[in-house]
Amino acid sequence: MTENKNTTKALDKGVYIVHSDDLKTTPEITFNYNSDKKTIEDDVKKENKFCGAATDTLGHYLILVILGLASWGLLWCAFGEEWSWNGRWFKPAVVAAIAFAAGEFLQMTTSLPPLLAAILTGITARNVGYLDMREYTELDSFMRKIYPVIILGKGSLGWNLSYMKKNWQQVAALGVLPWTAEVATMAVCMNLLLGYPWLWGCLLGSIYASVSCPVLMPTVVKLTAGKNLARNWPQLICTAGGTDTALSVGVFGVLHSFIMYDGDDAYRYIRAACALLLGVVVGVSWGSVAKFLPRCRDPYVTELRVLFVVVGGLFANFLTSQYGWGGTGGIAVLACNATAAKHWAKDGWRLNNNPASTAYRVMWSAVEPALFAYTGTFFVMRSSISKVMFLGFGILVICLAVRLTVSFLVCSNLQLRERLFVCCAWVPKSIVEAVLCPVAINALLSRGQYDAQTMEYAEHLMRMTVQAILVTTPIGYLLTSQLGPILLKENSKVVKESEA
Template identity: 30%
Template sequence: GMLITGFILRNVDAINVVRHIEPSWASDLRSMALILILIRAGLGLDATVLRNLGGACLRLTCCPCLVECAAVAVSARLLLGFPWLWGTLLGFVLGAVSPAVVVPSMLWLQSEGLGVDQGIPTLVMAAASFDDVLAITGFGVVLGIVFSKGNLAWNIAKGPLEAVVGLLFGGVVGGLLWFLPSAQSGQRTTLRPVLLLLAGLCVMFAARRVEFGGSGPLGCIAVAFVAAFRWTKDQHGAASASETCALLWEVFQPILFGLIGSEVQIKDVVSDGTLLGLGVLGISLTLRMATSFLVVYGASLSLKERLFVAIAWLPKATVQAAIGPVALDYARNLGADDRTVSLATQVLTVAVLSILVTAPIGAAAIALSAPRLLRRSAKSLDPANGRAVTEPDEEDVNMSVL
């Protein structure tokens, strides 16, 4: 519903209010909402489960993304006539899962106690952040080759370096939050969520400032994860931060999805290559889901639970909205030829289609399949500290993104 509302506000001339929003403001608001999502993901990670599922997490991070990228490159060449490099570029655009859809869904699973004993929410949330870094890194490398921007060796090495820097920086900042505010502070419980959010903002925008964009998302998760590791030992320590972030998410959720929907323009969707683009998307998603199902073999999950992981690995939105238009911007700014501009426009069109198709369908599929495919724990759990919580509202169960 929020995506559609944003789409309407962009494309109905009589109420096109989106044109009054500065693109830089929209980008910053999307980043702030993403920071909140990533902090909630960090608070929801279970260190013990993550340690036990490390191998499955790595496989889920790399294999589906790379398989989808290869599938897109081949199908785009056959169906759309893309050169191999442009097909690979499109593959990395489509290869990232959407944390904006997946993380709130996994937090809902934790509150419902669905799949918690098997570690499914932690597995999916942890892998989602690394999956995005892999896709964005691959995109940056191929973009540099296509437009001959920068040193190729540096472009390749920068991705892993960003991941390491993000984890280290986030871990250090999270460690500082063990001691801030001081134990003598009477407002400790109130100040902790504020400091955590400020730390997330600092990490994300500092990474962007030094052009290490891939470090930001991982850094935000690391800040929350490391801070919560200590806070859970205090009474209401991590719980207060989790509750505050949940309340703020109610404010930022419509902003994020409304802005993503507003990125979609009818002229980008209604084009000659739309049906062929849907064909590329269908082929790649089929192979992605099959790969996701296979790579979690050996993680002590049943067939139904592996099927759910494959479904949860479907939605796309945030990353596609962020990097989908980048190639077109480069082509226009560099005064590229008509063929290059046309290819970049098709990349944007398929990215838009992936958002429209997978974000609502993926969110609905997660919400509807979870009670049928996952085992319920003895009691519902608070994602922050594992304590029992009350049942969520019906609105949460319905996943208000729909």
Template identity: 30%
Template sequence: MVSTNNKGATTMVSDMRGTFPEWLEESACSVDTLAWSGNEPNWRGHERHPSRQSSSEPAPPHHHMLDPALACNPMLEPLDLLPGDHERKASSAQAPEGSVVSGGRSPSQATARGCPSAWLAATSHPRCPSWMDAARAVSFAVIGLVLWGVMYSLGGTTATPGGQLFNLYVLYVTAVLAGYVAHGARLPPLVGMLLMGALLRNTGFLSVSGSYLKLVTFLRRTALMTILTRAALEFDPKNLERFRCVLLRLALLPSLLEAATVALLARYVLGLPWLWGVFLGITLASAAPAVTIPSLFGLQLDDYGTDKDIPALIIAASSLDDLVSLAAFGVPLSVILSEEGMWASILRGPIRVIVGLTVGITWGLLLKYVPEMYDDYVHILRALLLGLGGTVMLLTSGEYGFEGAGPVACMMGAFIACHSWRRQGFSENHNPVANCFAILWGLMQPVLFSLIGGEIDLSNIDGKMILLGAAVIYGGLLVRMLITVWVSSGVKFNWKEKAFIAMSWFPKGTVQAALGPTALDLSRLLEQDAAMVATSTSFLHVVILAILLTAPLGSLLPLAGRQLLSRAPHAHAQSDTESVVTVGAFSELASGVVNRGFIVDPAREWHGDRTASL
């Protein structure tokens, strides 16, 4: 019988040393999940296949790793898998009280993790960056140089200063840095990335033309595929049962009426055609998970509003809202880009949706059986198949006149596949495929926002259009706020909680950045006339304006939550590790990717020194 407490688990690992491969004993465990099966580690995150496990072997506990940087098992203490753990614990116990290094760890712990002693001497103050942060920054810098070397070897002079490929490379690097600066200024990182793209465009540095327009379109479609797939993977149907009708009312009614309001205002204020107004309404009605969800995570970790499940309700409603918007935007877009008559295109809309549903369901059912769930590489194969399949669906649907079918197929395939995987052992806290797409989104976020910022040409923007666009945006938000308060009146929320729920819908960002350039990219790809390209550009400018006006409001959500929501008492004693695992079920914290778009330590991101020693 294997003990599940820390002491028993430590004894089990110590007694079994010598039975593992030598490379495992000499290094920290760096895999996502470690499930024990007899004397052999099973890296797949599943129990060992019955045909491969002896009946005499004990049934070991299933372990899940919280922090990829720490590479430890939450059932064990952080350094128990490293050699000499008992000696380190003894030396740590003898260290003077309060003796810590950067990152909140003791000198013995940091040295055991490979931190140079010179760094410990130079960064003894707790506010100094940890060796892990510094090493990560150096790693990114080296990766950037190597990537440029690869581009130079393939592109030649176009990857040298002055070439378009080099300019795109500089755009990505500076967007990443701008994201860090914006985060330090308490703004959503996407704002810094977008402004950096606009800066490079209007200073004459960034100019994309020729065949590189297709590269830009491909990168944007890849980012859209990532958002569509993540939205489908992270939506749990159990939330419909958990929150019942209030979730449907909160996710659908405010979005529907905001979209209708924006469509009306776009027609009579901006002068856009009806179809463009409907497309703009669907685009702006979606929530911004990259802006709001990290703030809601922080509030939930600090027990604000948890007595009524307010953060969890908003997150679930935001996920459902994104699903509806992402699935619906392709219908008006298909009609807009169609060369047929308007009514013929409208009648073909349901056909496109049916085609998308059929392809997506077929693809999802295939991924239920392929690859086999006990395959050693099952998680990476599933992520590759989902990503490549979704990209092909988006690209080919636009080529063959089924623009609305691609997004529906991409989302439905991911949803069906993930629903099947949940029956095979996936859960809210354990979804390695979703973690892969979270990391991919971290890499694609600077690409998406910097490229749409690069579409801003200040010399061609009319000041009157900015004022009218702002009126349309705020008009839609006002209607949404009123409808949200009305919808939440049937629930036992006080006026402060209703106000916070309404405020959480204000920020726009991720979905808008993905959908906004779609019409412009397809207009260029299908070689539409100049009038269509000009309308698509104006449409994109309104979407960018919505992001710039509303995304900074997301930085006020933590402050508003602490003022408007009541702090629930702890129902039971719970460690910080357990809290992060529970909240991380919804998205970024479990994978270590917060909305900056960079790989960070999720625990230290929100709790600083309090969880740095985990």
């Protein structure tokens, strides 16, 4: 029997690329987690371990405080009074900082996602009169073109295209059918209960129907690590949830452009029909170029690969938004990063565990508190919204019931407990919702001319989406983390086969 041998080639300027026969196929999604690995701390007393961890944590937050103060001082010196403690630009910065601190505190004390504290920070800042991002339309609109690139690029770097090809029916059914059912349900409810036009109902549905798998992925990975399970759950949740996200971003962009951008009707219909397909073509083409450029022998191959996908994604999203081809840029980012990751895996870069994915995680950690805090500032507490919020809660219950019923049915090939786990994972709504829900308001404010009815549609869309984030995120997270160990038990048949 022949063994696969790793060969290490020394390249110019001290760069080494490890090639292995095992890399002929794209590896499964991997994370830095191994339940069987023993660390040095296993042999250290609990007191010393606690003190060391506390010291490391204190040092971590201390350096963040120092860097934050230094950055503020730099901006103050460079741009003057607008960055003073009561300046125009200081307010968004301090709200983002408070949102980060509140999120970290919430996660340490309750393990709930920090985004909940961030969005509540934004709501509080708006309702005490400290910050209203409607006064920063240009800044907020600019940032909401950056958020999707980071979110979609981060997720698609973990896609295993070989897995998706092999399990395309399961991925497509779970990613498309519950999403479609929820969008249709939302459009009907909004039309019958609130008198929304069908197009606006579908616009809200395209936001509302997005599942937020990144909130649950760390939990899913920990639940499945070291277990002999019949399915690759991290990859199924990642790819099916990514398909769901791609639909939300793409369809929202198409509908938003159709509503907000004027032009010849024939051109608008052609643009709507071709937007998603064009995004796939552009993304796959750009990602394929990443196979050859930069060359693996380049001494700066790591940095150039990261810049290649990040800058390319930003340019695609800004360019398509500029010309009213909403949704095309987001789909291009997904297709590009998934294609690039497949090619890079052949050079030894593991999926979701390589320098590019690390860069995206750092960027997301930096922008996540600001995203949710700024979204929260659009939510104004008024007595007049009680009716809308009451109806919104009822619509949320109906939409969730439809989504989970369809999710349960399309997983007919899974065991009962596995189907229940999928339903738990398909509850949270957060990230895409937070990015997209104020976009219509910003677009109307930027145009300057709009009728009161249209603005009311946009306001209701935002309020109902924020409500869905606050309700579904903690419920979905707790269901998955608490019921997951019970629902994802090892399959005894698989265990026996592996032992044999």
